[in-house]
Amino acid sequence: MNQQNYIDEVEKSVLHTYNRFQMVIDHGDGVYLYDTDQNQYLDFAAGIAVMALGYNHKEYNEALKNQIDKVLHISNLYYSVPLMEAASKVTKAADMERIFFTNSGTEAIEGAIKAAKKYAYTRDGHAGHEIIAMQHSFHGRSIGALSVTGTEKYQIPFAPLLPGVKFATYNDLESVKAQITDKTCAIIMETVQGEGGIYPAQKEFIEGVRKICDEKDIIMILDEVQCGMGRSGKLFAWQNYNVKPDIMCLAKALGCGVPVGAFLMTQKVADQSLAPGDHGTTYGGNPFVGAAVSKVMDIMQRDHLPEHAAKVGEYLYEKLEQLMEEEECITAHRGIGLIQGVECSLPVGKVCAEALKQGVLIISAGSNVLRFVPPLVIEEKHVDEMIVKLKKALAICKENA
Incomplete structure (x- = not known):
């Protein structure tokens, strides 16, 4: 089955209370997710701030497997x-x-x-x-x-x-x-x-x-x-x-x-x-x-993940501040650690959808905010990768506005 077949089958039976992105996730590893066509996505949504350890964390997985056997x-x-x-x-x-x-x-x-x-x-x-x-x-x-x-x-x-x-x-x-x-x-x-x-x-x-x-x-x-x-x-x-x-x-x-x-x-x-x-x-x-x-x-x-989140969060804050200086459509920025958001004058739903096409998962908060809540294990290089892809998404959305 291709991705559209999977989506169509879900829509036949699951109550439509979510407008889902048009992708079918197959597996994850670290801070990346992969769809059923094996396309890779950098995850800055973390299942809505859930997957703090990222994906396929061996030690965490083993603890669950051990308990299943008990x-x-x-x-x-x-x-x-x-x-x-x-x-x-x-x-x-x-x-x-x-x-x-x-x-x-x-x-x-x-x-x-x-x-x-x-x-x-x-x-x-x-x-x-x-x-x-x-x-x-x-x-x-x-x-x-x-x-x-x-x-x-x-x-x-x-x-x-x-x-x-x-x-x-x-x-x-x-x-x-x-x-x-x-x-x-x-x-x-x-x-x-x-x-x-x-x-x-x-x-x-x-x-x-x-x-x-x-x-x-x-x-x-x-x-x-x-x-x-x-x-x-x-x-x-x-x-x-x-x-x-x-x-x-x-x-x-x-x-x-x-x-x-x-x-x-x-x-x-x-x-x-x-x-x-x-x-x-x-x-x-x-x-x-x-x-x-x-x-x-x-x-x-x-692993001192809160401290890591503070450190990488400072770097994310700097990069989003720079983005706001460079992009007129970004009008405000706020947050702390690895829960940050920017106000965007472009339709945020379209920005998130275009970011997905560029290979990064970003979600919204409210009607005009792009929300950044990645796994706490991300590194500065992942912030840089996200910014590059977000800029491409913003450029395409501005062209199509």
Whole structure:
């Protein structure tokens, strides 16, 4: 079968909720992907910030194969060694006491919302509390996660959503203060807004939110599903600010391809929130994903991948700054580590499609931002290769505009 045959067969049966690029990926190696016709692509998307270790990482693969030969799943009615190892490594790295493993980032957000509400219920003896979220945020597509996602186009068809959610302006502390009442139980935000256009939190803003939460006993929830796990140059993006949340949500690179998420919390929150019967999952934290998380943590820390991401991220930042100086269609640039974005006056969908033809995978964020979230193992030579191919894509798009 050729690629178009594969695509046609997929479209016959898979629900059309994604406008996929017209390629069929066959395998990957390092920071490159290959389609079924054996064309090579430099990957600056990493499966939407998932594949931090790149592709075909022998040590990671071997850990999963070994676990497959032991046991894949037992449910959370029993203990397992991979669960113990994964939980211990992640909580220690985050300096947080408790973790709950989920199947995705969206589920991690759902659990965090429940934990914050239960904390306030235990504290106050009643329900009916409110959550403050941020405009232009993205936290997932389930009803609860969608309710705290500050992007109206995602919400409108599914109203009414979870009640008691207010929205403030990201990086505007006064707008947060204006939304606080005696019903506020949590403030949720991404440490670096991803889908909203790659906006890192400003230091004064995140420090100010932390201070408000401390003063009023409000739960601070940081969504690090995309920006966490080394991508910012620190293992967790909030470590760049020396501001620790009460609850943190992780996923994506936590499993580097194995579907797993988690929410972590301090012991104070754990003591007053979710108890047996309050929350659960059949698959979450099973031996297979536990083995994946455990090995990811080992490799990231041993190989100093967050530090590597910071170093190569600085080089990427310089190159994108140069690109902005050279190309009038690039109008703004922001980001941190290996989560960066540039605003583009050309249709970003067409730019991404043309970049694919040039042999590089780049994805968008929002309506006008090109997003760069490559595997954390990339080198400066890969940044140079990407820039050359992106310039060609931009030139072709300008010619056809």
